[in-house]
Amino acid sequence: MSAAAAAGALVEIDGVSKRYGDVVALDDVSASVTERAVGLLGANGAGKSTLMRSMLGLIRPDEGSISVMGMGIEHAWDIRRRLGYMPEHSSLPMGMTARDLVVHMGELRGLPRRVAVLRASEVLFQVGLEEERSRLIRTFSVGMRQRTNLAQAIVHSPAMVILDEPTNGLDPAGREEMLTLVRRLSADLGIAVIMSSHVLEDVVRTCDSVLVLRDGKIVATQRLAQADRVDNGEVQVQIIGDADAFATAAAALGLAVRPDGEWLLVRGDDADAVLRGVRDAAIASGAGLHELRPAGPTIEQSLIGAIG
Amino acid sequence: MSSEARLVDTAFTTYQGPRAGRLAAIWSLAHWSALRALGARRGWKAKVIPISLTLLAFAPALVVLGLRAILGSGSVSRSVANAVPYSDYISTIAIVVLVFSVVITPELVCPDRRDRTLSLYFSTAIGRLDYVLGKIAAALMPLLLVTLAPVLLLYVGTVLFSVHPVGYLQANWLDLPRIIVSSLIVATFYGLVGLAISSLTSRRAFAVGGYLAFLAISTVMGGVLSHALNARYFRLLAVAAAPIRAGQGLFPKYSDPGNISPVVWGSTVVEVCVVAVIVLAVRYGRDEG
Known part of the structure; x- marks a missing residue:
């Protein structure tokens, strides 16, 4: 087991590059996926699908290495047996029933026949297709096909599932259902999720952290659960009482203070120093703190900027 | 109820x-594919042609065995038994096997x-290799249903209807491996050729047309050229007949109508x-x- 796996990393990507002729699909990508739900965010062509297919061993990187659940992609067969994958484009056999497909995919990933039949019923129930399980897939709506696609990806009880643009082509109601299902995977069913999307809201609603890809490179990583703004070492404070006295006291503690409308912007060497300084300046000046928040851009603003 | 009781989502x-290995995955692909090609778990329209062709493939064996059951063990009955020798069974139903492979x-x-x-x-x-192996196995299973199963039925029925079943078995036991190998040659040939042609297109109609065209054109060319140039080896161009002739060559009393060695037919099968x-x-x- 690699050190990353020992440390709990689900996926460890180290210096991965992939070219198709003159097109650079992935350019020296390195990342460690430790969260239970991680979003890959980027515009079309940013390299999301290439990165996901590399994790599955479907694409061999030109350079670098990938480890999935402690296994290198030279063990792609074993990885694919333990992982679930939901492709971006519909690739379901139209002439099969949902139940037959899910049973078949379970068997292909190593489930004994009897277990595959039982689990097919369970996962089709989970995705809300228990009533339609005996219908041919060609009679399904796009939303039902996507849910069938999700069911086949989790039928074999994978530790992790890779979802490539799961909301693609869905109407608002179908998208809502799919996002709820995706969130359930990591939150309730104990399945780690790596989901790609070019829609920021989809990732924010379903994931714990996000990797932003642009032109084949990871240009930003961000945890999503902690705060709604990026911590850049600057805070906004709203003072009750003598704001000038607070500013003077803060300046005396080595902090840079400047007014911003009703707020004061306070900057220091690092986030902890700023927070300690604000506390001490408030005590020293006798001012009260009405509100205190990071002054960085919102996470949405930051990610949109990174996507470019 | 205990105070520690809690509701659990058991759905x-x-x-x-344990998880099964690679062979189980290949087998799963093969058996699901074969069943679907035969029309299982599909509408009746998908079942009609495979079932009809399978019945036609069994027809000679059923007719022979039925007549023997009616006629008893007299000389007429023995003549009926020899009407369709094992070596000629597949050539008798060749068109059925061809259409079956074109459909499946x-x-x-x-x-x-x-x-x-x-x-x-x-x-x-x-x-990718597993996929191809699974599909080859999927092609072999139904093709053996129309090549091997009817001849085996005829063999078993002939043994049972003979006056001395044990004596018949002792005298003719070598026919059993000949039947199996000749059926495997035919099924493998039509299966591989059908899969190769079908792999070139995503449209089933194009695959069926292409397969039929390949068989028809090669047969016509072989016949025309061998007659026009009076060169018997041009008959080898009729590749559709190659596995049947090669299989027939395994039986001792068989003589090729074009006087081409079964080994030559066999090498044509291997090349294709x-x-x-x-x-x-x-x-x-x-x-x-």
Whole structure:
């Protein structure tokens, strides 16, 4: 087991590059996926699908290495047996029933026949297709096909599932259902999720952290659960009482203070120093703190900027 | 109720048991594909042609055994038994076997390309080689149903209807491996050629047309050229007959009507099968996709 796996990393990507002729699909990508739900965010062509297919061993990187659940992609067969994958484009056999497909995919990933039949019923129930399980897939709506696609990806009880643009082509109601299902995977069913999307809201609603890809490179990583703004070492404070006295006291503690409308912007060497300084300046000046928040851009603003 | 009791969502469980290996995945692909090609779990329209052709393939054996059951063990009955020798059974139903293979093999691979299911398969424990092996096995199973099963039925029935079953078995036991090998040659040939041609298109109709055209054109060319140039080896161009002639050559009393050695027919079978395997390797052998 690699050190990353020992440390709990689900996926460890180290210096991965992939070219198709003159097109650079992935350019020296390195990342460690430790969260239970991680979003890959980027515009079309940013390299999301290439990165996901590399994790599955479907694409061999030109350079670098990938480890999935402690296994290198030279063990792609074993990885694919333990992982679930939901492709971006519909690739379901139209002439099969949902139940037959899910049973078949379970068997292909190593489930004994009897277990595959039982689990097919369970996962089709989970995705809300228990009533339609005996219908041919060609009679399904796009939303039902996507849910069938999700069911086949989790039928074999994978530790992790890779979802490539799961909301693609869905109407608002179908998208809502799919996002709820995706969130359930990591939150309730104990399945780690790596989901790609070019829609920021989809990732924010379903994931714990996000990797932003642009032109084949990871240009930003961000945890999503902690705060709604990026911590850049600057805070906004709203003072009750003598704001000038607070500013003077803060300046005396080595902090840079400047007014911003009703707020004061306070900057220091690092986030902890700023927070300690604000506390001490408030005590020293006798001012009260009405509100205190990071002054960085919102996470949405930051990610949109990174996507470019 | 205990104070520690709690409600648990039992609708979704995790599976921690053993997982089957690669062979099981190939077998799963093969048996699901074969069943679907035969019309299982599909509408009656998909079942009609395979079932009809299968019944036609069994018809000579059923007629012979039925007549023997009616006629008893007299000399007429023995003549009936010799009406369709094991060596000639497949050539008797050759057109049925040909149509069956033309119907079945495109159904095994064309829908996967049309529906883009290949990417889904390759995201599981199925690799490209596994996929091809699974589809070859899927083609062999139904083809053996119309090549091996009827002849085996005829053999078993003949043993049971003979006056001295044990004596018949002792005298004719070598026919059993001959029946099996000749059926395997025919099933493998038509299976591989059908899969190779079908792998070139995602449209089932094009695959059926292409397969028929290949068989018809090669047969006509072989016949015309061998007659026009009076060169018997041009008959080898009629590749559709090659596996049947090669299989017949395994039986001692068989003589080829064109006076071509079964070994030559056999080498033609091998050459065509090698080309078919190369086509399949090219179509499914890319590393990525």
